[in-house]
Amino acid sequence: MKNIWKRFSRELGIIIALILLMAIFGIIEPLYLTPTNLMDIVDQTVINGLLAVGITLVIITGGIDLTVGSTMAIVIVAIGKLLVSGLHPWAAVLLGILFGFVLGALNGFLIAKMHLQPFIATMGMMSVYRGIAYLVTGGWPVLNIPQSFRTMMDGDILGSVPSSVIILLIVSAVGYVLLKHTKFGTYLYSMGSNEEATRLSGVNVDYNKIMAYGLCGVATALAGMVMLAKLGTGEPAAGQGYELNAIAAAAVGGTSLSGGKGSIFGTFFGAILLQALKIGLVVCGVDTFWQYIATGVIIIAAVYLDIIQGQIKNWKLKRQ
Amino acid sequence: MTTMIHFSKITKRFPGNTALDNVDFEIKKGEVHALLGENGAGKSTLLNILHGIYSQYEGDIEIEDAKVSFKNANDAIEFGIAKVHQEVNLVTDLTVGQNIALGYEPKKGLLVDYGAMYKKTDAILERLGCRFKSSDRINSLSVGEMQMILIAKALFHNARIISFDEPTSALADKEVDRLLEIIKELQAQGITILYITHRLDEVFRIADRASILRDGKYICTVDIKDITKEQLIRNMVGRDVSAFAVRNKPLCATKEVALEVTNLESKGVFHNISFKVHKGEILSFAGLVGAKRTDVVRAIFGADPITGGQIKVKGKEVVIKSPKEALSYGIALIPENRKTQGFVKDFSNAQNMALASMDKFTSGAFVNTGKIKDNCEYYIEQMRLHPADPEYLTNSLSGGNAQKVIIAKWMTTNPDIIIFDEPTKGIDVGAKAEIYRLMEEMAADGKAIIMVSSEMPEVIGMSDRVIIMREGRMTGELSRSELNEESILQFAMEG
Structure with a gap:
């Protein structure tokens, strides 16, 4: 039991924080804790949750991906257009995933092979991808997305659970297994913690890095298609600023932006926590402007908590 | 006073x-x-x-x-x-x-x-x-x-x-x-x-x-x-360290060539590097700082590019462009700088020991953490690691113990040729003796060992043969019987 606590202390910490937060909102406004509202929180976490899971892989390698908002937009307009022109929904989803992978892998290529700094490389590509999204539609939104696709990506299955929530759960589970139980995941952590030692250990660092960005692109594409299904229209301006929300969820979930540390479990609940906070403030009738402040404070508090935890750990080690 | x-x-x-x-x-x-x-x-x-x-x-x-x-x-x-x-x-x-x-x-x-x-x-x-x-x-x-x-x-x-x-x-x-x-x-x-x-x-x-x-x-x-x-x-x-940097077992070099390097060159860094190392032999590279010994072994290991020359492993010509390829030919490199090149700081001893051999610990698509732990337990005993804990962060170990973890990582890959770059730099006397013991055991096991070292006593005490370099060139070679500080320094400074 002590071991479990030690291994998952960060993850359990965020769950406790989430429960506390919900309890407080529940006391102030009992409506907050109704099943409908709770389902709403999860449902509205899906898009940011998918982005955050993807970006967690990249951040663990010590990188960052600022293109997720723009990548989403490309997938949204391109897949939207193909759907409108009659492409089968299943084919569209597979194609969207492929698009996402290619766009992400291209980021990875710039970083791994051309040695650009991840922040600069993806900041540049963020602008390029956004431009492409506008060019695809000439700036116009794509209208009348077929209902079959919308039902597939966001329709209720399993009673009143939307399929988008199931997608998030599956992607999170896959991400979790990938990170914790595969060779690839081990390499992502070791690259993020010490890239040179990893390379000297005979690991193909470039390949694994490109794959990490590619998979981030896949999760991003799924987020884009969920958004397309939810809205029924494809805007080339979609997803602007979403990269920051995704990074915030990962950071709140304990993923270190210097690489080598983090988990999908933490990111998942980090995303839920941020959404629960947002909806809680709305339900309690707090002015929208306060939401920004509250969100920012939570991010800083969570990361500061990590620093304190690290210091306590160091202190304990010194004591030994 | x-x-x-x-x-x-x-x-x-x-x-x-x-x-x-x-x-x-x-x-x-x-x-x-x-x-x-x-x-x-x-x-x-x-x-x-x-x-x-x-x-x-x-x-x-x-x-x-x-x-x-x-x-x-x-x-x-x-x-x-x-x-x-x-x-x-x-x-x-x-x-x-x-x-x-x-x-x-x-x-x-x-x-x-x-x-x-x-x-x-x-x-x-x-x-x-x-x-x-x-x-x-x-x-x-x-x-x-x-x-x-x-x-x-x-x-x-x-x-x-x-x-x-x-x-x-x-x-x-x-x-x-x-x-x-x-x-x-x-x-x-x-x-x-x-x-x-x-x-x-x-x-x-x-x-x-x-x-x-x-x-x-x-x-x-x-x-x-x-x-x-x-x-x-x-x-x-607090004990007698006469066993300090000396060979306790009989020399065991064979005639069988494990690695042969011919005219290896990296423009502007080193050139004309040719040597053979045999199974069971400890071959040292001596020289002063700036002799480019580390550059040579890194190039052999595929960590840095070469501009010319040939490498033969067990008689077969090979091209090594990355550490991954070097590993596949049975070459290991224990690098000079433990913290930046040797181990991953957020990894436990067990994880660090497994990092270079993940294929061995993967069954199907998944990593087998039990096997990783068993491997670590084995080397903890072999190397007398302290603390003897697979879950302990390598980063929190003393220098000597961290070095043992790195050596264990490479032993796990079961290499034929092991390159040690400054293996005992900054570690205490007791751990040094342990590392010398391990090197001897590896040699006795038929592995070929290349050691780059700036510590004269260990070069003289441990080597079968020493190659001396100066500013990117080989300037001399000495057999065990010819070894002393003077003879090495002469080649290192004037050769």
């Missing part, structure tokens, strides 16, 4: 651990006093107390019979106690002079008076016989020259006591000579010197007296002229 520093009954406790236990001895004014002991003996802790880095401790520090207590390192510097660190720590974007005066720049109104500052710092550099000027940039300087800046900084603060913590670990022999000369000059000017080193020959060259610590306890203070190296070492480890 009068007493300069009196460490009076110093005890420093960390929760659960006593780093210094009632340490009590004196440093005389104007002497060079060596502090000796294995890693973890408490030398650095004692210095940290002297320099005000730890302000909580029991006992007193008296300087010239007056009790002092510093709240932080700046207090100590202003009092006249300066430290030349183990790892040189300078602001590379500033000039030499700015670094020397950092934090204490002379002011003219609100602005720094650069004229006055450079005049003062240049005078100090001249006193130290440095070839560079205050206005030079740091980037262009060698490690030895950077150390001079730290000494200049001590003089800038009119230090009366200067402590050196492993100052020569990154220096070439010539630079070491220069540094030791300067320390003697500082002594002649009446400055009291405290000197921590793992290199005993330096102690004999410059120290007047030495105090030995072991496990946080004060053992004794000796006059250097009355003692031998063997006696010193025996005091440090």
Whole structure:
């Protein structure tokens, strides 16, 4: 039991924080804790949750991906257009995933092979991808997305659970297994913690890095298609600023932006926590402007908590 | 001579651990006093107390019979106690002079008076016989020259006591000579010197007296002229270390060539490197810093590109473009720098040991953590790792134990050719002996071993054969019977 606590202390910490937060909102406004509202929180976490899971892989390698908002937009307009022109929904989803992978892998290529700094490389590509999204539609939104696709990506299955929530759960589970139980995941952590030692250990660092960005692109594409299904229209301006929300969820979930540390479990609940906070403030009738402040404070508090935890750990080690 | 520093009954406790236990001895004014002991003996802790880095401790520090207590390192510097660190720590974007005066720049109104500052710092550099000027940039300087800046900084603060913590670990022999000369000059000017080193020959060259610590306890203070190296070492480890860097087993080199390198070249770095290493043989590369030995072994391992030459593994020509390929031909490299190249800091011992052989620990798509742990347990026993815990972070281990984890990582890949680059740099005597034992076992096991080392005793003690390099060229080769410091140095300096 002590071991479990030690291994998952960060993850359990965020769950406790989430429960506390919900309890407080529940006391102030009992409506907050109704099943409908709770389902709403999860449902509205899906898009940011998918982005955050993807970006967690990249951040663990010590990188960052600022293109997720723009990548989403490309997938949204391109897949939207193909759907409108009659492409089968299943084919569209597979194609969207492929698009996402290619766009992400291209980021990875710039970083791994051309040695650009991840922040600069993806900041540049963020602008390029956004431009492409506008060019695809000439700036116009794509209208009348077929209902079959919308039902597939966001329709209720399993009673009143939307399929988008199931997608998030599956992607999170896959991400979790990938990170914790595969060779690839081990390499992502070791690259993020010490890239040179990893390379000297005979690991193909470039390949694994490109794959990490590619998979981030896949999760991003799924987020884009969920958004397309939810809205029924494809805007080339979609997803602007979403990269920051995704990074915030990962950071709140304990993923270190210097690489080598983090988990999908933490990111998942980090995303839920941020959404629960947002909806809680709305339900309690707090002015929208306060939401920004509250969100920012939570991010800083969570990361500061990590620093304190690290210091306590160091202190304990010194004591030994 | 009068007493300069009196460490009076110093005890420093960390929760659960006593780093210094009632340490009590004196440093005389104007002497060079060596502090000796294995890693973890408490030398650095004692210095940290002297320099005000730890302000909580029991006992007193008296300087010239007056009790002092510093709240932080700046207090100590202003009092006249300066430290030349183990790892040189300078602001590379500033000039030499700015670094020397950092934090204490002379002011003219609100602005720094650069004229006055450079005049003062240049005078100090001249006193130290440095070839560079205050206005030079740091980037262009060698490690030895950077150390001079730290000494200049001590003089800038009119230090009366200067402590050196492993100052020569990154220096070439010539630079070491220069540094030791300067320390003697500082002594002649009446400055009291405290000197921590793992290199005993330096102690004999410059120290007047030495105090030995072991496990946080004060053992004794000796006059250097009355003692031998063997006696010193025996005091440090508390046991007889005649088994220090010597071969305990019969030599076991075979005629079978494991690796053959012909005319290996990396333009502008090294050229014409040709040698063979046999199964069961320990082949060393000796030379001074700047001989490019590390560059050669990194190139063989595929970590750096080559511009020409051939590599044959067991008679077959191979092209190695990455460490991954080197690994597939059974080559392992235990790199020079443990922290930046050797292990992953957020990984446990078990994870670090598995990192280079993940395929062995993967069944189907998934990693088998049980196997990873078993592998680690096996090597913990083999290597006598302390603490014997697979879940322990390698980053929290002592240098010697971290090195064992790195060696275990490479043993896990089951290599035929193992390259050690400075295998015992900065690790304590006990762990050194363990690593020598492991090397011998590997050789006996039929592995070919290449060792790059700047430590003469281990080159002479451990090698079947030694190749000496100078500035990117091979200048000589010596067989075991021809080995001594003189013969090696001759090739290293003049060949």
